Amino acid sequence: QVQLQESGPGLVKPSQTLSLTCTVSGGSISSDSYYWTWIRQPAGKGLEWIGRIYTSGSTRYNPSLKSRVTISVNMSKNQFSLKLNSVTAADTAVYYCATNYDVLTGFRNWGQGILVTVSS
Amino acid sequence: QSVLTQPPSASGTPGQRVTISCSGSSSNIGSNAVNWYQQLPGTAPKPLIYNNNQRPSGVPDRFSGSKSGTSASLAISGLQSEDEADYYCAAWDDSLNGWVFGGGTKLTVL
Numbered sequence: 203q204v205q206l207q208e209s210g211p212g213l214v215k216p217s218q219t220l221s222l223t224c225t226v227s228g229g230s231i232s233s234d235s236y237y238w239t240w241i242r243q244p245a246g247k248g249l250e251w252i253g254r255i256y257t258s259g260s261t262r263y264n265p266s267l268k269s270r271v272t273i274s275v276n277m278s279k280n281q282f283s284l285k286l287n288s289v290t291a292a293d294t295a296v297y298y299c300a301t302n303y304d305v306l307t308g309f310r311n312w313g314q315g316i317l318v319t320v321s322s
Numbered sequence: 323q324s325v326l327t328q329p330p331s332a333s334g335t336p337g338q339r340v341t342i343s344c345s346g347s348s349s350n351i352g353s354n355a356v357n358w359y360q361q362l363p364g365t366a367p368k369p370l371i372y373n374n375n376q377r378p379s380g381v382p383d384r385f386s387g388s389k390s391g392t393s394a395s396l397a398i399s400g401l402q403s404e405d406e407a408d409y410y411c412a413a414w415d416d417s418l419n420g421w422v423f424g425g426g427t428k429l430t431v432l
Contacts, residue, residue, distance in 0.1 A: 239421075248324055249359075249367065249410055251421035264420050298366055302421075305414040306373040308357030312366040 204229035204236075206299045206313035214293075214320050220286040224299030224313060225279070232257060232277040237302040239309065240273060240284045242295040250295075254302065255282055289320045325350065325422035326411050333430040339399040342427045344411035346392050350422055354414040356394040358387055361408040361426075370409070371396060398429075406431045 210222035224238070231238060240252040253263035255273045263271045272285040286293060296317050300309040327345040334340040344356065356374050359367035369378050371387035374394065386397045394413075398405055411424040 248425045249412070249423040251423065253420075262419060265418060306355045308355075308369060308372045308412060309359070309367070310369055310372075310378070312368075315366050 204234070204301055204311045206301070206311055208297060208299050208313045208316040210316060210318070212317055212319060214289055214318060215322050216290055216320055217288055220284070220289050220293060220318055220320070222284045222297055222299075222316065222318070223281050224283070225281050227280070229301075231275055231280050231282060234301075235303065238273075238275065238282040239300045239302050241298045241300055241309070243298070243315075244292075244295040252284065252286075252297075291320050294318065294320045324425035325415060325418070326413065326424035328409075328411060328424035328427045330425065331428045331430065333432055334398075334401045335432045336401055336403065338401045339397060340401060340429065341398075342396045342409050342411075342429070344394045344396070344424050346394075346413060346422075348392060349417040350392075350413040350415040351389065351394055352392040353416055356387065356389050357412045358385075358396045359410045359412065361410065363407070367410060401431055403431050405429060 205227045207225045214220045237254040239254040243249050253273050255261045270287050275282045296315040298315045299313045301311040358371035360370045361367045374389040375387045384400045388395050408426045410426045415422045
């Protein structure tokens with residue numbers, strides 16, 4: 203069973219870059235056939251898919267965030283990362299990393315989530 | 323504004339059967355599988371239903387899913403107090419080339 207753990211700063215200043223890392227255990231980011239995914243949830247609101255990266259390195263992003271998002275993989279550390287630049291208060295949310303095998307099975311494994319607040 | 327539409331709230335008494343709807347379009351629910359997630363307060367979403375009507379191991383058979391056209395439903399029978407949670411539907415959207423979610427339904431067990 204793959205386990206995921208998000209890490210990173212809990213507070214980011216407006217206009218700066220939000221950087222988060224998801225550490226994978228119980229699986230291999232280089233060989234498991236998953237889409238390694240980021241999802242976020244503002245307080246009291248619904249879920250929003252941010253984007254994903256496949257083992258091959260190919261990425262796909264939410265069109266509404268595409269200009270500001272980068273997802274990358276560090277295979278040597280068994281981690282994948284999220285960078286969201288030019289953040290505003292609207293980017294304040296709990297950020298989750300998750301695994302997705304295909305369109306049928308959805309998001310099977312989730313991290314516990316990390317709250318990131320954008321504030322000066 | 324979520325791409326998939328869910329009622330914001332639902333309620334029922336213990337033992338009752340409740341259903342939660344999820345409405346989409348031809349580019350998402352109409353052409354792809356629907357997944358459902360249960361989110362208890364302060365926790366990450368948990369997979370509840372995948373591929374329209376399949377339950378992951380460990381999910382009680384009180385939970386069931388169905389899909390027809392561009393809409394889907396989650397049914398919970400024999401409602402229990404521990405079912406009080408937020409429920410989300412999700413599907414891949416061929417037009418957006420990404421995943422879309424419903425806005426979530428808060429289920430209250432009276």
